[in-house]
Amino acid sequence: MKRNKGKNINKALSLVLSLSLVCSMFTGFSLSAFAAEDDMAAKYKGDYKAPVVIEEDITQEEFNDDLTEESLNDIVNSFKATDSYWSQFSEPYYNYVDGMTDAQKELYNKLYAVLYELIDGGSDLTEYNKKHEQYLTLAVTQSGVSKQEAQSVAYVMLYEHPELYYLETLIKVSSTDEGDISVQLGVYPDFKDASERESASATIRSSMDSYLSQISADTDYDKEKQIHDLICDNVRYTSGASYNQTMASVFLEGKSVCAGYSEAFAALCNACGISAMSVTSAEHEWSQVYLDGYW
Numbered sequence: 001m002k003r004n005k006g007k008n009i010n011k012a013l014s015l016v017l018s019l020s021l022v023c024s025m026f027t028g029f030s031l032s033a034f035a036a037e038d039d040m041a042a043k044y045k046g047d048y049k050a051p052v053v054i055e056e057d058i059t060q061e062e063f064n065d066d067l068t069e070e071s072l073n074d075i076v077n078s079f080k081a082t083d084s085y086w087s088q089f090s091e092p093y094y095n096y097v098d099g100m101t102d103a104q105k106e107l108y109n110k111l112y113a114v115l116y117e118l119i120d121g122g123s124d125l126t127e128y129n130k131k132h133e134q135y136l137t138l139a140v141t142q143s144g145v146s147k148q149e150a151q152s153v154a155y156v157m158l159y160e161h162p163e164l165y166y167l168e169t170l171i172k173v174s175s176t177d178e179g180d181i182s183v184q185l186g187v188y189p190d191f192k193d194a195s196e197r198e199s200a201s202a203t204i205r206s207s208m209d210s211y212l213s214q215i216s217a218d219t220d221y222d223k224e225k226q227i228h229d230l231i232c233d234n235v236r237y238t239s240g241a242s243y244n245q246t247m248a249s250v251f252l253e254g255k256s257v258c259a260g261y262s263e264a265f266a267a268l269c270n271a272c273g274i275s276a277m278s279v280t281s282a283e284h285e286w287s288q289v290y291l292d293g294y295w
Contacts, residue, residue, distance in 0.1 A: 046257060084120075108156070114138050118164075125187055132186065166191035241255040246260060
Protein backbone atom coordinates (compact mmCIF):
# COMPACT_ATOMS: atom_id res chain seq x y z
CA MET A 1 0.00 0.00 0.00
CA LYS A 2 1.13 3.55 -0.67
CA ARG A 3 1.71 6.01 2.11
CA ASN A 4 -1.20 8.30 2.89
CA LYS A 5 -0.15 11.47 1.08
CA GLY A 6 -3.29 13.29 2.21
CA LYS A 7 -2.17 13.30 5.84
CA ASN A 8 1.40 14.29 5.14
CA ILE A 9 1.44 16.61 2.14
CA ASN A 10 1.65 19.67 4.39
CA LYS A 11 5.03 18.44 5.60
CA ALA A 12 6.18 18.27 2.00
CA LEU A 13 4.79 21.69 1.21
CA SER A 14 6.60 23.19 4.17
CA LEU A 15 9.88 22.25 2.49
CA VAL A 16 9.29 24.20 -0.67
CA LEU A 17 8.45 27.64 -2.02
CA SER A 18 6.27 28.81 -4.88
CA LEU A 19 7.27 27.66 -8.33
CA SER A 20 8.79 30.48 -10.36
CA LEU A 21 8.32 28.86 -13.76
CA VAL A 22 5.01 28.42 -15.56
CA CYS A 23 3.13 27.16 -12.55
CA SER A 24 1.32 29.41 -10.08
CA MET A 25 -1.62 29.08 -7.70
CA PHE A 26 -4.80 27.16 -8.34
CA THR A 27 -7.88 28.35 -6.53
CA GLY A 28 -7.61 26.63 -3.16
CA PHE A 29 -4.28 24.83 -3.55
CA SER A 30 -0.81 25.27 -4.99
CA LEU A 31 1.66 23.19 -6.93
CA SER A 32 4.54 24.45 -4.81
CA ALA A 33 5.45 20.84 -4.03
CA PHE A 34 7.26 20.84 -7.34
CA ALA A 35 9.51 23.80 -6.49
CA ALA A 36 12.78 23.64 -4.62
CA GLU A 37 13.86 25.87 -1.76
CA ASP A 38 15.76 28.95 -2.91
CA ASP A 39 19.04 27.96 -1.25
CA MET A 40 18.92 24.50 -2.83
CA ALA A 41 18.01 25.97 -6.21
CA ALA A 42 21.02 28.25 -6.05
CA LYS A 43 23.38 25.44 -5.08
CA TYR A 44 22.35 22.65 -7.44
CA LYS A 45 22.32 22.93 -11.20
CA GLY A 46 21.58 20.37 -13.88
CA ASP A 47 20.31 19.85 -17.39
CA TYR A 48 16.65 20.34 -16.57
CA LYS A 49 14.71 21.93 -19.43
CA ALA A 50 11.88 24.16 -18.25
CA PRO A 51 8.63 23.78 -20.22
CA VAL A 52 7.85 26.16 -23.05
CA VAL A 53 4.34 27.56 -22.76
CA ILE A 54 2.49 28.67 -25.90
CA GLU A 55 -0.69 30.70 -25.56
CA GLU A 56 -2.97 31.39 -28.50
CA ASP A 57 -6.44 32.76 -29.09
CA ILE A 58 -9.02 30.61 -30.89
CA THR A 59 -12.57 31.31 -32.00
CA GLN A 60 -15.56 29.87 -30.21
CA GLU A 61 -16.29 27.84 -33.35
CA GLU A 62 -12.83 26.24 -33.19
CA PHE A 63 -13.33 25.46 -29.52
CA ASN A 64 -16.74 23.91 -30.16
CA ASP A 65 -15.26 21.73 -32.90
CA ASP A 66 -12.74 20.34 -30.39
CA LEU A 67 -15.36 19.98 -27.67
CA THR A 68 -17.60 17.76 -29.81
CA GLU A 69 -14.78 15.71 -31.31
CA GLU A 70 -15.92 12.09 -31.12
CA SER A 71 -12.47 10.63 -30.57
CA LEU A 72 -11.92 12.74 -27.44
CA ASN A 73 -15.24 11.67 -25.94
CA ASP A 74 -14.58 8.01 -26.74
CA ILE A 75 -11.19 8.09 -25.05
CA VAL A 76 -12.45 9.81 -21.91
CA ASN A 77 -15.52 7.59 -21.57
CA SER A 78 -13.54 4.36 -21.93
CA PHE A 79 -10.64 5.38 -19.69
CA LYS A 80 -9.68 2.77 -17.07
CA ALA A 81 -6.16 3.55 -15.88
CA THR A 82 -6.44 1.28 -12.84
CA ASP A 83 -6.63 -1.75 -15.14
CA SER A 84 -3.31 -0.92 -16.73
CA TYR A 85 0.24 -1.99 -15.92
CA TRP A 86 1.26 1.67 -15.92
CA SER A 87 -1.07 2.77 -13.12
CA GLN A 88 1.38 1.60 -10.43
CA PHE A 89 3.91 4.32 -11.23
CA SER A 90 1.89 7.34 -10.05
CA GLU A 91 -1.41 8.39 -8.56
CA PRO A 92 -3.81 11.32 -9.17
CA TYR A 93 -2.41 14.54 -7.75
CA TYR A 94 -5.78 15.57 -6.32
CA ASN A 95 -5.79 12.47 -4.11
CA TYR A 96 -3.45 14.24 -1.72
CA VAL A 97 -3.99 17.96 -2.33
CA ASP A 98 -7.27 19.58 -1.31
CA GLY A 99 -8.97 22.49 -3.01
CA MET A 100 -9.16 21.51 -6.67
CA THR A 101 -12.32 22.81 -8.26
CA ASP A 102 -14.64 20.52 -10.20
CA ALA A 103 -13.59 22.16 -13.47
CA GLN A 104 -9.88 21.76 -12.70
CA LYS A 105 -10.38 18.13 -11.77
CA GLU A 106 -12.43 17.51 -14.91
CA LEU A 107 -9.67 18.96 -17.08
CA TYR A 108 -7.08 16.88 -15.21
CA ASN A 109 -9.04 13.67 -15.75
CA LYS A 110 -9.73 14.32 -19.43
CA LEU A 111 -6.14 15.29 -20.14
CA TYR A 112 -4.81 12.25 -18.29
CA ALA A 113 -7.17 9.93 -20.18
CA VAL A 114 -5.99 11.29 -23.53
CA LEU A 115 -2.32 11.02 -22.53
CA TYR A 116 -2.70 7.58 -20.97
CA GLU A 117 -4.25 6.25 -24.16
CA LEU A 118 -1.01 7.00 -25.98
CA ILE A 119 1.32 4.96 -23.76
CA ASP A 120 0.74 1.58 -25.39
CA GLY A 121 -0.20 2.85 -28.84
CA GLY A 122 -3.36 4.84 -29.40
CA SER A 123 -3.45 7.10 -32.45
CA ASP A 124 -0.69 8.52 -34.62
CA LEU A 125 0.01 12.20 -33.96
CA THR A 126 -0.07 14.53 -36.96
CA GLU A 127 -0.08 18.09 -35.60
CA TYR A 128 3.50 19.41 -35.58
CA ASN A 129 4.99 22.52 -34.00
CA LYS A 130 7.84 23.37 -36.34
CA LYS A 131 9.40 26.04 -34.14
CA HIS A 132 9.86 23.71 -31.18
CA GLU A 133 10.15 20.50 -33.24
CA GLN A 134 7.53 18.61 -31.27
CA TYR A 135 4.28 16.89 -32.11
CA LEU A 136 1.13 17.82 -30.22
CA THR A 137 -1.38 15.63 -28.47
CA LEU A 138 -5.12 15.75 -29.09
CA ALA A 139 -6.65 19.01 -27.82
CA VAL A 140 -8.47 18.62 -24.51
CA THR A 141 -11.13 21.25 -23.93
CA GLN A 142 -12.53 22.67 -20.72
CA SER A 143 -14.74 25.50 -19.51
CA GLY A 144 -14.50 27.20 -16.14
CA VAL A 145 -10.70 27.30 -15.75
CA SER A 146 -8.25 30.12 -16.34
CA LYS A 147 -5.22 29.96 -18.63
CA GLN A 148 -2.93 29.74 -15.62
CA GLU A 149 -4.96 26.95 -14.06
CA ALA A 150 -4.85 25.01 -17.33
CA GLN A 151 -1.07 25.45 -17.48
CA SER A 152 -0.77 24.17 -13.92
CA VAL A 153 -2.79 21.05 -14.70
CA ALA A 154 -0.55 20.40 -17.70
CA TYR A 155 2.52 20.95 -15.54
CA VAL A 156 1.33 18.25 -13.14
CA MET A 157 1.08 15.82 -16.04
CA LEU A 158 4.70 16.47 -16.96
CA TYR A 159 6.15 15.96 -13.48
CA GLU A 160 3.76 13.85 -11.40
CA HIS A 161 3.20 11.12 -14.00
CA PRO A 162 6.57 9.66 -15.03
CA GLU A 163 4.85 6.86 -16.95
CA LEU A 164 3.98 9.45 -19.63
CA TYR A 165 7.53 9.02 -20.88
CA TYR A 166 6.90 10.23 -24.45
CA LEU A 167 6.07 13.82 -23.40
CA GLU A 168 8.53 16.59 -24.22
CA THR A 169 8.52 19.99 -22.49
CA LEU A 170 5.87 21.96 -24.36
CA ILE A 171 2.50 23.16 -23.07
CA LYS A 172 0.04 24.79 -25.46
CA VAL A 173 -3.02 26.55 -24.06
CA SER A 174 -5.62 28.01 -26.43
CA SER A 175 -8.51 30.17 -25.24
CA THR A 176 -11.60 31.91 -26.56
CA ASP A 177 -12.91 35.38 -25.74
CA GLU A 178 -15.60 33.62 -23.69
CA GLY A 179 -12.92 31.99 -21.49
CA ASP A 180 -13.06 28.41 -22.76
CA ILE A 181 -9.73 26.56 -22.75
CA SER A 182 -7.99 23.97 -24.92
CA VAL A 183 -4.80 22.18 -23.77
CA GLN A 184 -2.18 20.17 -25.66
CA LEU A 185 1.23 18.81 -24.69
CA GLY A 186 4.35 18.25 -26.77
CA VAL A 187 5.64 14.81 -27.76
CA TYR A 188 9.12 13.74 -28.86
CA PRO A 189 9.11 13.24 -32.66
CA ASP A 190 10.38 9.66 -32.22
CA PHE A 191 7.14 8.84 -30.40
CA LYS A 192 4.65 10.43 -32.79
CA ASP A 193 3.40 7.12 -34.22
CA ALA A 194 1.41 4.53 -32.29
CA SER A 195 3.71 1.72 -33.42
CA GLU A 196 6.77 3.60 -32.15
CA ARG A 197 5.21 4.13 -28.73
CA GLU A 198 4.04 0.53 -28.57
CA SER A 199 7.57 -0.71 -29.23
CA ALA A 200 9.15 1.74 -26.79
CA SER A 201 6.64 0.87 -24.08
CA ALA A 202 7.42 -2.84 -24.40
CA THR A 203 11.14 -2.16 -23.97
CA ILE A 204 10.60 0.24 -21.07
CA ARG A 205 8.27 -2.22 -19.37
CA SER A 206 10.83 -5.01 -19.63
CA SER A 207 13.54 -2.77 -18.21
CA MET A 208 11.35 -1.58 -15.33
CA ASP A 209 10.34 -5.14 -14.49
CA SER A 210 14.03 -6.05 -14.34
CA TYR A 211 14.67 -3.21 -11.90
CA LEU A 212 11.66 -4.11 -9.76
CA SER A 213 12.66 -7.77 -9.59
CA GLN A 214 15.90 -6.74 -7.88
CA ILE A 215 14.20 -4.75 -5.11
CA SER A 216 13.80 -7.20 -2.25
CA ALA A 217 14.38 -5.24 0.96
CA ASP A 218 11.92 -5.36 3.86
CA THR A 219 11.81 -1.70 4.90
CA ASP A 220 10.86 1.33 2.82
CA TYR A 221 14.22 2.94 3.54
CA ASP A 222 16.13 -0.08 2.29
CA LYS A 223 13.88 -0.35 -0.77
CA GLU A 224 14.49 3.31 -1.57
CA LYS A 225 18.24 2.77 -1.14
CA GLN A 226 18.14 -0.22 -3.49
CA ILE A 227 16.27 1.83 -6.12
CA HIS A 228 18.79 4.66 -5.74
CA ASP A 229 21.76 2.31 -6.10
CA LEU A 230 20.31 0.41 -9.05
CA ILE A 231 19.80 3.62 -11.01
CA CYS A 232 23.28 4.88 -10.11
CA ASP A 233 24.88 1.58 -11.11
CA ASN A 234 23.03 1.21 -14.41
CA VAL A 235 22.63 4.76 -15.73
CA ARG A 236 25.26 7.19 -16.96
CA TYR A 237 24.79 10.95 -16.66
CA THR A 238 25.16 12.62 -20.05
CA SER A 239 23.54 15.66 -21.62
CA GLY A 240 23.53 13.84 -24.96
CA ALA A 241 20.91 11.28 -23.94
CA SER A 242 17.76 11.15 -26.06
CA TYR A 243 14.43 11.86 -24.31
CA ASN A 244 16.49 13.04 -21.33
CA GLN A 245 13.63 14.99 -19.76
CA THR A 246 11.74 11.75 -19.08
CA MET A 247 12.34 8.29 -17.67
CA ALA A 248 12.51 6.93 -21.24
CA SER A 249 16.20 7.87 -21.41
CA VAL A 250 16.92 5.76 -18.31
CA PHE A 251 15.02 2.66 -19.35
CA LEU A 252 15.67 2.78 -23.10
CA GLU A 253 19.28 3.97 -23.19
CA GLY A 254 20.76 3.69 -19.72
CA LYS A 255 21.82 7.33 -19.81
CA SER A 256 20.09 10.55 -18.83
CA VAL A 257 20.24 13.88 -16.98
CA CYS A 258 18.66 15.03 -13.73
CA ALA A 259 15.10 15.00 -15.06
CA GLY A 260 15.29 11.41 -16.30
CA TYR A 261 16.94 10.24 -13.07
CA SER A 262 14.27 11.93 -10.94
CA GLU A 263 11.31 10.55 -12.84
CA ALA A 264 12.71 7.02 -13.09
CA PHE A 265 13.34 7.11 -9.33
CA ALA A 266 9.82 8.36 -8.59
CA ALA A 267 8.24 5.72 -10.83
CA LEU A 268 10.09 2.84 -9.18
CA CYS A 269 9.44 4.15 -5.67
CA ASN A 270 5.72 4.47 -6.34
CA ALA A 271 5.64 0.93 -7.76
CA CYS A 272 7.16 -0.28 -4.48
CA GLY A 273 4.55 1.54 -2.41
CA ILE A 274 6.80 4.47 -1.46
CA SER A 275 5.39 7.90 -2.27
CA ALA A 276 7.81 10.03 -4.29
CA MET A 277 7.60 13.17 -6.40
CA SER A 278 9.84 15.28 -8.61
CA VAL A 279 10.78 18.82 -7.61
CA THR A 280 12.32 21.50 -9.81
CA SER A 281 14.20 24.74 -9.81
CA ALA A 282 14.91 26.82 -12.89
CA GLU A 283 17.86 24.57 -13.80
CA HIS A 284 17.54 21.28 -11.93
CA GLU A 285 15.11 18.45 -11.18
CA TRP A 286 15.41 15.96 -8.35
CA SER A 287 13.20 14.01 -5.95
CA GLN A 288 11.43 14.02 -2.62
CA VAL A 289 10.48 10.71 -1.08
CA TYR A 290 8.18 9.95 1.85
CA LEU A 291 9.92 7.78 4.47
CA ASP A 292 9.23 7.05 8.11
CA GLY A 293 6.47 9.63 8.48
CA TYR A 294 7.97 12.62 6.72
CA TRP A 295 9.21 13.84 3.33
